[in-house]
Amino acid sequence: MVTQLKRGGTRLTTIPQHVIWMECGCGRNAPVRVSHLLACDNPPETVTDVVERVRCSGCGVRGAKDFRIVYNPEGGAAFNAMRGSEQRQD
Numbered sequence: 001m002v003t004q005l006k007r008g009g010t011r012l013t014t015i016p017q018h019v020i021w022m023e024c025g026c027g028r029n030a031p032v033r034v035s036h037l038l039a040c041d042n043p044p045e046t047v048t049d050v051v052e053r054v055r056c057s058g059c060g061v062r063g064a065k066d067f068r069i070v071y072n073p074e075g076g077a078a079f080n081a082m083r084g085s086e087q088r089q090d
């Protein structure tokens, strides 16, 4: 069970249990755990900051075409399931 939001201005500090699932125009997609972003020395402030800064590891384009914010506590089964489907696409 996941809760999906789409609020680019959401502050990362308010959603530490979420994952931002980003998709590139080339079709590549990847999840980024908010708690990991917040652990950086100079963490991004909002979801928009993250989505605009990200660079696709497939085609090198900067900025995600689309994104979803998914509630997913650390170690959650849904997150592992998504990781599995990502690996199969590769």
Ligand SMILES: [Zn+2]
Pocket (backbone or CB within 6 Å): 024, 025, 026, 027, 028, 056, 057, 058, 059, 060, 061
């Ligand atoms: Zn790409």
